Amino acid sequence: MKLTPLTIFLIGISLAVIFITYGLFQHWIPNQRDAAVFQSWGSKLEAEGAKMPAAKNRVKKAAEAVKTAESSWARTVARRTPPSTVDAGGINLAVDRYNLTVDARRFRNNIQNAVNRQLKSGGITVIQGPSVPFPTEDPATILSTYFNYPDREQPVCIFDLGQVTVRGTFEQISNNIRSWSNMPGYLAVADGLAISGTSPNLTGTYNLTVVAFIRGKRVSPDLPAGSGGVPGAVAGVPGPPRFGGGGPPAGGPAGGFSTAAGGRDAER
């Protein structure tokens, strides 16, 4: 069979169209489109990269802010947080959980003593004083229930002590209320003062809340699951979470306590 020139020409055109179509749709257009996407992404990256000076400035300002805040907070910590040892009247959360259950009760008594002392300031007569709640005896939950950790960034005790009733003159009651602003070792707020009676025997009632930010960089590790032993004596117990809790506890030494620094604590 003989092909006519027109047929041959059409065959050539058809093949050319096939090749050009292949090159256009299989390579040119997709590559150009991807290139445009990469260029767009590159522009965004460039914009982000251009923020480096601002980011450095931000870091610098943040560091200054941290320094200022820590300096200010350090003064508060020195006067208005409990000491870092039980013997000094405070609490050390780095001991193992079983010892912590014992220490926490001593700590509670120390807080009660501090509240009782403070409650009498101003020369008033205490009619009804508040009672500081007792910690749980459960070593597994004592940190979370009594010290609110690791729910928050750092251990903190918050006691809503309820109503306090005192008796005295207006001056005495006023001084008593004001004195909560100077309670050593603790933060306290007296709220809802109501005064009744006939001078000089006025009765003052108010609600009292005491807050204890706990000092220290370490807390005791969690109890091993199903273990009745002391965590500190078990090899391979994960290291303790540190204040600031940035993620799962790292594997600590056999003793269970991590000595790594860098956590946030109440002293800062």
Added chain:
Amino acid sequence: MKLNLLPTDVSKAGASTVAWIVSGLMVLASVAAAGGMAVVSAGSLESAKQAAADKMQLAADAKVTADQAEKQIAEVTVIDRNQKLSIAMDEHNRKYVDLYRDILRYVPSYYRITSMTAAPTGENASQVILTGQLQSFRQYADLAIAMWKVPDVVSVSREGYAVIDPVVPALSETDQTGRAIRPDEAPVPDDWEGRMNALMAQAAAQPQGFQNASGFGTQNDLEARGPMPQWSTVTMRLSLAREMRTPDPRATILSGGSAGALGVPGAPGAPAGGPASSGFGQVGGPPPGGGRGGAGR
């Protein structure tokens, strides 16, 4: 007249040859164009990729730096929140006493207060309730006027006074004069004998001996003294534009609240001077491969 004496297949063979050559050239050109498109576009893509990759490191460095700032800001936010909480708690311990002192400066001496309470009613709003005793309707009015002088007062309301001041009665058969009497007294007759008897009756009704009223005259000093005979217990309610809300340590610390906790100043924002929002992390990863599964490209 010209005659084409060549066979017809001679001219067709020549035309076919030309057609084959032209077609071949077209195919070769199209192949070359397709190859060119593949090479050029691939080069363009590679250069775009390389450019993006070059910028990636800079962007990553910037993000690390920004994250570092964010971390520090988060840290200072917590510290600052605690610091502001402590300040707010200390300041609040003076608020009630200061409020009562401010109000007592305007309380007249004839109003003997036996109870003072205050409570916040909202943002920068509070209510104070004073309960005390006074003697006359005049004092009742003057007391309200005095309370309006208290700084920041928004409204004053009063209640509790029982009016016993003498009033002029309507005339009656026995009383043609209308002498002023207390509300619980009978009209005073006009005739001298009836008037004398009425006054004697009034005198007989007066308190005699130790009444043991409202705690007066007892040795129990701890008991609040109530109203004296013919005095009234009056309650004054003052609404003030004054911030009395209490810092809530539990809400502030445990819920991480800042501005939301009543009376507690909000946690600080980012340090000034930085970008309002760095936008880091919004760029995401590299674009997908165009949906072509182009791993081989």
